Amino acid sequence: MKSGKRRFAALAFVLSFAAGLLLAHGCSSSSSKSAATVAPNQPGKFVWHTLTSENLEASKKFYATLLGWQYSDTTVLGKKYTVARLGKQPVAGMRGPDPELGKTASHWLPYISSPDVDATATKAKASGAKILAGPVDIGTLGRAAVLADPQGAPFGVVRLSAGDPADPAQPLENAFFWNEYLTHDLDATLAFYNGLFPYEMTTSKSEENAAYVVLKSDRPRAGVFRLPDSQSQVPANWLPYVRVTDPAAMAARVAGLGGRVLLEPNPKHRKGSLAIVADPAGAVVALQKYPF
Numbered sequence: 001m002k003s004g005k006r007r008f009a010a011l012a013f014v015l016s017f018a019a020g021l022l023l024a025h026g027c028s029s030s031s032s033k034s035a036a037t038v039a040p041n042q043p044g045k046f047v048w049h050t051l052t053s054e055n056l057e058a059s060k061k062f063y064a065t066l067l068g069w070q071y072s073d074t075t076v077l078g079k080k081y082t083v084a085r086l087g088k089q090p091v092a093g094m095r096g097p098d099p100e101l102g103k104t105a106s107h108w109l110p111y112i113s114s115p116d117v118d119a120t121a122t123k124a125k126a127s128g129a130k131i132l133a134g135p136v137d138i139g140t141l142g143r144a145a146v147l148a149d150p151q152g153a154p155f156g157v158v159r160l161s162a163g164d165p166a167d168p169a170q171p172l173e174n175a176f177f178w179n180e181y182l183t184h185d186l187d188a189t190l191a192f193y194n195g196l197f198p199y200e201m202t203t204s205k206s207e208e209n210a211a212y213v214v215l216k217s218d219r220p221r222a223g224v225f226r227l228p229d230s231q232s233q234v235p236a237n238w239l240p241y242v243r244v245t246d247p248a249a250m251a252a253r254v255a256g257l258g259g260r261v262l263l264e265p266n267p268k269h270r271k272g273s274l275a276i277v278a279d280p281a282g283a284v285v286a287l288q289k290y291p292f
Contacts, residue, residue, distance in 0.1 A: 044197035
């Protein structure tokens with residue numbers, strides 16, 4: 001009975017991510033469903049990010065001060081859920097941990113668009129992934145599932161009934177605009193995600209002369225980078241990128257806001273245009289100047 005209750009709590013907890021995503025985009029698009037604001041479903045596109053934080057109030061203050069985010073709180077599946085916005089534009093979701101699930105590391109969870117969530121989840125499971133929750137309908141707004149890929153990195157898949165939000169002409173400043181997969185097995189990662197989504201893959205070299213692969217659908221959507229052997233303790237994970245104007249200036253403020261700088265801007269890394277930081281609860285995010 002206890003294990004069944006725990007599984008139900010896990011389902012409600014994880015699916016609240018999806019519900020918050022659909023709520024944010026459903027609310028933002030319900031008054032305007034023109035082609036200018038809503039596009040058809042675009043498989044492989046990253047459409048949302050949700051933060052699970054062990055210290056939600058500290059995380060909210062961190063991003064509000066650093067990035068200018070504002071918040072509105074709601075309730076999803078009986079749990080508190082926060083939508084972060086820049087002006088009227090929803091940019092992310094946030095929530096605290098569920099006591100019934102025990103302690104989990106704070107992290108950002110990306111959602112990837114799929115035209116058929118059930119088929120994607122089935123194919124992912126057959127390829128070695130685990131289905132953590134769903135697939136499930138969230139009212140009339142869409143359908144979603146949360147998975148862990150064969151290397152253990154969590155990600156969500158979602159089909160929004162109203163279609164995916166259209167790509168802006170330029171990435172919105174202080175909002176997510178890129179994702180990078182950090183892996184210990186490049187070939188396995190590419191095989192898995194290319195099996196789920198219709199990506200074209202282009203390989204280049206990083207400053208460290210390591211292979212860097214760009215995943216493209218109708219446009220570049222994400223990068224895949226093989227971690228050096230010296231970073232064997234770092235688990236495979238999706239790293240979300242926020243567009244900023246001055247990563248060095250932002251990195252200088254992080255410690256005072258309770259966070260940590262994991263990678264200082266350095267001329268050896270994209271000419272000093274990148275900083276990687278952890279918020280006060282430990283969730284990691286990249287701050288990237290754009291254009292690079």
